[in-house]
Amino acid sequence: MAKTHYQLIILGGGPAGLTAGLYAARARLDHLLIEKGATGGQVLNTHWIDNYPGFPEGISGFDLMEKMAAQAKRFEMNSIMNDAVKVELPEKAAKIIHLDDGSRLTCDSLIICTGAHANNAGVPGEDRFLGKGVSYCGTCDGPFFRNLDVAVIGGGNTAVQEAEYLTKFARKVILIHRRDSLRAAKVVQEKALANPNIEFIWNSRVTAICGDKEVEAVEVTATDGQVSRRPVQGVFVFIGITPNNAGLPLDRLRADVGGFIPVDTECRTCVPGVMAAGDICAKKVRQIVNACGEGAVAVLSAESYLATLEHTS
Amino acid sequence: MASDKVKHISDADFAAVISSAQPCLVDFWAPWCGPCKALGPVIDEVADHFAGKAVIAKMNVDDNPVTPGKFGIRAIPTMILFKNGQLINQITGATAKAQIIDLVNKAL
Numbered sequence: 001m002a003k004t005h006y007q008l009i010i011l012g013g014g015p016a017g018l019t020a021g022l023y024a025a026r027a028r029l030d031h032l033l034i035e036k037g038a039t040g041g042q043v044l045n046t047h048w049i050d051n052y053p054g055f056p057e058g059i060s061g062f063d064l065m066e067k068m069a070a071q072a073k074r075f076e077m078n079s080i081m082n083d084a085v086k087v088e089l090p091e092k093a094a095k096i097i098h099l100d101d102g103s104r105l106t107c108d109s110l111i112i113c114t115g116a117h118a119n120n121a122g123v124p125g126e127d128r129f130l131g132k133g134v135s136y137c138g139t140c141d142g143p144f145f146r147n148l149d150v151a152v153i154g155g156g157n158t159a160v161q162e163a164e165y166l167t168k169f170a171r172k173v174i175l176i177h178r179r180d181s182l183r184a185a186k187v188v189q190e191k192a193l194a195n196p197n198i199e200f201i202w203n204s205r206v207t208a209i210c211g212d213k214e215v216e217a218v219e220v221t222a223t224d225g226q227v228s229r230r231p232v233q234g235v236f237v238f239i240g241i242t243p244n245n246a247g248l249p250l251d252r253l254r255a256d257v258g259g260f261i262p263v264d265t266e267c268r269t270c271v272p273g274v275m276a277a278g279d280i281c282a283k284k285v286r287q288i289v290n291a292c293g294e295g296a297v298a299v300l301s302a303e304s305y306l307a308t309l310e311h312t313s
Numbered sequence: 314m315a316s317d318k319v320k321h322i323s324d325a326d327f328a329a330v331i332s333s334a335q336p337c338l339v340d341f342w343a344p345w346c347g348p349c350k351a352l353g354p355v356i357d358e359v360a361d362h363f364a365g366k367a368v369i370a371k372m373n374v375d376d377n378p379v380t381p382g383k384f385g386i387r388a389i390p391t392m393i394l395f396k397n398g399q400l401i402n403q404i405t406g407a408t409a410k411a412q413i414i415d416l417v418n419k420a421l
Contacts, residue, residue: 036410037352037355037409038350038351038352044351045347062350065347083411100409100411130388131386131387131388132385134388135387136406137346137347139345139347140347140349141387141388143343144386145387214385215387234387
């Protein structure tokens with residue numbers, strides 16, 4: 001019969017999960033990492049990463065994640081490709097993970113690194129034109145917009161960086177932001193503001209994505225109520241993230257209103273033996289580098305917890 | 314491990330492959346697309362799952378511009394399911410294995 005119980009299960013294979021996998025494997029913990037696709041997480045959507053230390057020239061998102069996975073595999077990280085559809089955290093007994101093939105695994109300690117995904121703009125036309133002009137990944141879909149005009153929605157790091165990247169392909173990039181200034185890092189802002197192919201529309205929201213079979217325009221509503229229509233063939237949405245928390249017992253984990261999970265400085269949740277790391281955590285800073293740090297901390301906390309179990313059993 | 318059950322197709326043999334009476338799932342991808350690469354191993358497992366029952370194919374949109382243009386593909390990964398040459402369903406974005414299997418099962 002296949003093994004169904006582990007000392008430690010790690011949910012998710014982004015930067016936090018893979019670092020947790022590396023530390024668990026090196027600690028020779030009886031562990032399993034569960035990832036629904038291939039490992040990598042949101043970083044796979046990022047064309048180029050300049051703020052992860054150790055890569056002076058920068059590195060592509062895909063290459064960085066491939067290296068993280070390879071490093072964990074070198075120490076025999078144990079992983080499977082499956083979707084954890086439900087997590088149960090009984091008071092005394094082992095933690096239970098239900099997989100999408102109907103099987104069930106149990107563990108003594110659990111690290112939740114399920115991450116987050118891009119928010120939808122929530123405007124008419126967005127669903128209808130998904131894959132027909134609406135995109136959440138500049139790296140993936142930029143090349144389909146050669147010599148066309150595109151809109152970028154958002155003003156944070158991702159939005160501004162992707163707007164800059166899209167000018168490699170698009171004739172013009174229109175960045176539409178609801179505030180009058182950008183939130184992106186200064187170095188990212190400077191580059192974008194100096195780029196002649198990016199036009200900024202401040203204090204405005206996209207209120208509809210219009211077209212027949214494909215995207216043809218966006219409807220822009222300014223804070224003062226003025227409505228205009230801008231012809232574009234693509235719309236890239238980068239307005240924050242939503243936690244991947246489906247199937248998690250959110251009440252028991254005391255998730256915040258946004259569905260993110262609070263943890264202490266040791267990455268422990270309020271449930272003994274359950275840690276969380278990376279973008280799923282309730283926190284302000286969501287960078288690859290702190291996700292990795294939290295993955296490591298979470299494993300060390302799991303080890304401490306497992307040691308207390310050995311003493312009591 | 315890459316599955317040998319996945320059929321790599323081009324603009325040239327596309328029409329012939331999708332005219333199959335078996336359901337045919339085509340994954341449109343490119344080497345510069347991280348999520349496409351992440352979907353790769355999932356497609357491999359789907360192909361092993363449907364060996365002999367459905368055709369699981371991949372088309373590199375960089376090398377084959379005609380077919381993606383014909384289907385108005387503006388985002389990848391996009392998977393299109395065909396049967397007897399007819400488009401049956403379409404999904405855009407990295408998708409869980411169970412969901413893809415479910416989609417193909419409905420067309421069997």
